[in-house]
Amino acid sequence: MATGSLGHGLSVGIGQALAGKILKEPFRVMILMSDGECNEGSVWEAAMFAPAKQLDNVIAIIDFNKWQATGRSEEVLKLSPLADKWTAFGWDAYEVDGHNYEQILDVFSKIPACKGKPTAIIAHTIKGKGVSFMEGDNNWHYRIPNQEELQKAKQELGVID
Amino acid sequence: MRNAFADELNQLALSDDRLVLLSGDIGNRLFDRFKQSCPNRFYNCGVAEANMASLAAGIAMCGLRPITYTITPFNTTRCLEQIRDDICYHQVPVLIVGTGSGLSYASLGFTHHSCEDIAMLRSLPGLTILCPADSMELRVLLRKALQLPGPAYLRIGKTGEPHIHQSVPDLEIGKGYRIKNGKDVCLLSTGNMLFTALETGTFLEKSDISTEVFSFHTVKPLDTDLLQNLFARFSVIATMEEHSLIGGFGSSVAEWTADQNPSLTKLMRFGTPDRFPHKIGSQNFLRSAYGLTSQEMAQQIQKQFKCQTLCEH
Numbered sequence: 001m002a003t004g005s006l007g008h009g010l011s012v013g014i015g016q017a018l019a020g021k022i023l024k025e026p027f028r029v030m031i032l033m034s035d036g037e038c039n040e041g042s043v044w045e046a047a048m049f050a051p052a053k054q055l056d057n058v059i060a061i062i063d064f065n066k067w068q069a070t071g072r073s074e075e076v077l078k079l080s081p082l083a084d085k086w087t088a089f090g091w092d093a094y095e096v097d098g099h100n101y102e103q104i105l106d107v108f109s110k111i112p113a114c115k116g117k118p119t120a121i122i123a124h125t126i127k128g129k130g131v132s133f134m135e136g137d138n139n140w141h142y143r144i145p146n147q148e149e150l151q152k153a154k155q156e157l158g159v160i161d
Numbered sequence: 162m163r164n165a166f167a168d169e170l171n172q173l174a175l176s177d178d179r180l181v182l183l184s185g186d187i188g189n190r191l192f193d194r195f196k197q198s199c200p201n202r203f204y205n206c207g208v209a210e211a212n213m214a215s216l217a218a219g220i221a222m223c224g225l226r227p228i229t230y231t232i233t234p235f236n237t238t239r240c241l242e243q244i245r246d247d248i249c250y251h252q253v254p255v256l257i258v259g260t261g262s263g264l265s266y267a268s269l270g271f272t273h274h275s276c277e278d279i280a281m282l283r284s285l286p287g288l289t290i291l292c293p294a295d296s297m298e299l300r301v302l303l304r305k306a307l308q309l310p311g312p313a314y315l316r317i318g319k320t321g322e323p324h325i326h327q328s329v330p331d332l333e334i335g336k337g338y339r340i341k342n343g344k345d346v347c348l349l350s351t352g353n354m355l356f357t358a359l360e361t362g363t364f365l366e367k368s369d370i371s372t373e374v375f376s377f378h379t380v381k382p383l384d385t386d387l388l389q390n391l392f393a394r395f396s397v398i399a400t401m402e403e404h405s406l407i408g409g410f411g412s413s414v415a416e417w418t419a420d421q422n423p424s425l426t427k428l429m430r431f432g433t434p435d436r437f438p439h440k441i442g443s444q445n446f447l448r449s450a451y452g453l454t455s456q457e458m459a460q461q462i463q464k465q466f467k468c469q470t471l472c473e474h
Contacts, residue, residue, distance in 0.1 A: 001222075005246055011212045012247055015219020015227075022181060022201055022225060042243070045212035053204065 007040025009033060010060060014050050014118075017058045028057045036068030039077050044089070050118040051090030058118035059111060060091075063098060065127040067138050086120035098123030130157050162318040162353075163191060163260050165296035169303050170228065171195045174202065180307065181220055183213050185231030187260070210235045214243035214257070221253035226307060232266065233259030233275035233316065241281055244312075249285045250437055252311045256303075262292070263352060263403025265319040275316075280408020282314050283381055286436045289313040289334060290381040292352035292402075292410075297326035298378055305334050316352060323356040325376075332376075337384045343373035347395040351377045351410040354401040361401075380410045388417055429465055431458055 003009045013031035020027050037043060050058050064082060066073050073079050086093040092114040096103040104123065111119045127141075128134030131153045145153060154160045171194045174180040181202045182195060196203045206213040210231060217227040229236055236259045237244070248255045259278060266273035282288055291306055291313060293299035299317055306313040325340070332338055340355065341362060350358035355376050362372035373395070377384065391398060400411035419428045433451050440450070448454055452461075 001218075002246060002250055005242060007211075008215050008243065008247055011215030011243070012219040012222070014212075015216035015221075016223055017219075018204070018216065019181075019220045019223030019225050022220075023223065042209075042211040042215070045207075045209035046215075049206060049209065049212055049216070052207075 006034070006037040007042040009037075010043050010046040011049075013060075014046050014055060014058055017050070017055045017118075018053060020057055021053075021055065026057075028059060030059045030061065032061050032063065034068070035062060035064045035066065035073045035079060035082070036076075038062065038079060038082070039068070047086065047089045047091070051116075054116035055118050056112040056114070056116050059108075059121065060086075060118065061121045061123055063125055064122050065098075065125040067127050067141070069141055071138075083120070083122045086122070090117065091120040092117040093120040093122065095122045095124065098125035099129060132156060162293065162296055162299050162322055163188070163320060165299050166258065166260070166303065166317055167191045167195065169300045171198065173304065173307060174199050177226070177307070178202070179224065179226045181225050181227045183217055183220075183227055183229045185210050185213055185229070185235060187231050210240045211243050214240040214255075215247045217255040217257075218243070218247035218251060218253050221248075221255050222251070226254055226256070228256045228258055228307075230258045230260065232273060233262045233278055234273065236260075237275065237278040237314070238281050244282070244288075245285050248312045249288050252287050254310060255312045256306050257312070257314045259314065259316050261319040262316040263318070265353070265403075276403065276405045277408070278314075278316065279380055279402075279404050279410065280412070283408065283413060284435075287311050288381065289379070290316070291334065291379055292316045293378055294350065294353060294355035294376050295322050295325045297324070297329050298332060298376065301329050301332045302334070302378060305332070309334070318353045322353050325355055325359070332378055335379050335382045335384060337387045338376045338378065339373070340376055341372070341374040343371040345371040345395070346397040346399070347373045347375070347391050348399050348401060349375050349377050349391075349410075349414065350401045351380055352403060354403055358401050377410060380413060383413050383417060385417055385421075388414065389421070392418065392421075427469075429462060431461075 001012060010031050010033060013029045017029040068076055083093045083095050094107045096107055107121055126135055134140045174195060175198060182192065183204050183206050186205055186208050192203060206216065213229050217229050220227040236257055244257065259275060262275050264274055279290060282290060289309060291302045293302050303315060306315055330338060346365065348358045348362060358374050362374050365372045400414050402410045404410065419430060431453060438447060
């Protein structure tokens with residue numbers, strides 16, 4: 001689906017999960033969101049809905065890189081404590097290193113750990129990770145690397161020698 | 162109308178297990194029978210209409226037929242982007258039901274009035290817009306709307322609307338329905354204005370003005386074949402609706418007349434068409450695709466100007 005406008009994906013995914021329960025189909029729905037996306041009020045409408053209807057077939061992963069389009073997420077709208085927020089809303093919340101597949105897969109293997117509860121995974125990440133001149137520089141939210149920068153980034157990421 | 166809605170929907174849900182009713186925390190006791198007969202197909206979504214609209218899109222994507230139900234402004238203009246992006250763009254069969262439309266909730270103040278909903282929703286590609294005049298029209302339109310392949314908006318009243326039809330009329334979505342024959346003037350009513358339109362007709366007939374009356378229960382798609390016929394037959398045609406003069410049913414007829422008889426009008430309209438783009442490119446690419454370039458518009462205007470000048474001489 002088209003998720004260009006933020007704050008829609010969680011609700012649509014939860015709708016699919018609800019349909020799964022109605023149709024008695026065993027699928028699970030995974031929704032990937034950003035931390036900036038959690039600014040949208042509709043996210044929190046959805047966050048209250050899923051646990052109220054015991055939708056334990058929902059897994060929301062939040063890419064928590066602490067930056068959004070024009071500033072640090074924490075300074076734009078108060079997000080933290082993010083995992084506690086999801087817990088308080090009735091979700092089974094986990095925090096992982098978003099760059100560590102083992103940690104992510106470990107959580108995947110456990111869920112649903114709490115029957116009747118949806119799962120939120122707060123994946124701590126670093127924006128531009130692995131590229132020295134991109135890490136921590138939010139201008140790269142907008143910029144397109146030129147040929148030289150592209151080569152350098154590929155080298156640093158180990159894609160080319 | 163809302164009791165007829167609950168009753169008809171209950172009957173339909175008994176024979177169609179794809180129907181799922183989502184309510185925005187209204188209709189206290191109204192859906193008791195539905196909840197009893199289909200306990201796993203009724204969900205109170207709370208006072209959270211944006212979420213409800215997107216949930217419905219997700220549910221419909223899985224092959225079910227969700228119906229969202231709450232007071233009109235909250236189920237339409239409040240969650241307009243969810244309707245646009247999640248329901249209309251994906252053309253999923255969600256039925257959006259606005260209850261207490263127009264001025265039905267007059268005494269509750271302007272927050273509960275809806276005189277802009279048709280204007281906003283009419284610009285969304287692929288959304289059928291239905292405005293029943295009474296409980297009988299509502300029953301047949303509800304039944305037919307739930308058979309459409311795509312999304313629809315059903316704009317219903319509240320309670321105590323006068324009965325116009327004695328039995329369920331044979332309405333067809335997209336086709337105006339003649340209520341009364343006449344030969345001098347023609348009244349086109351949408352939604353709950355029909356009774357008043359008929360009364361207006363009675364007044365006119367007292368002055369020897371023979372009046373024809375139609376229920377335009379479908380605002381979109383507009384019954385342009387019928388309009389063609391009526392504009393040829395009558396010298397005065399009036400539209401009536403509990404909705405703003407900007408963007409509603411009357412506007413849609415006015416747009417049609419402006420576009421229809423290019424030899425008679427001085428107005429030409431350029432803009433984006435009634436469809437979502439499925440090929441994306443630069444702004445100029447989309448402008449060209451929509452004929453919004455100076456060259457294209459100049460050509461069209463030139464053609465029109467020549468035609469007009471010829472007509473005048």
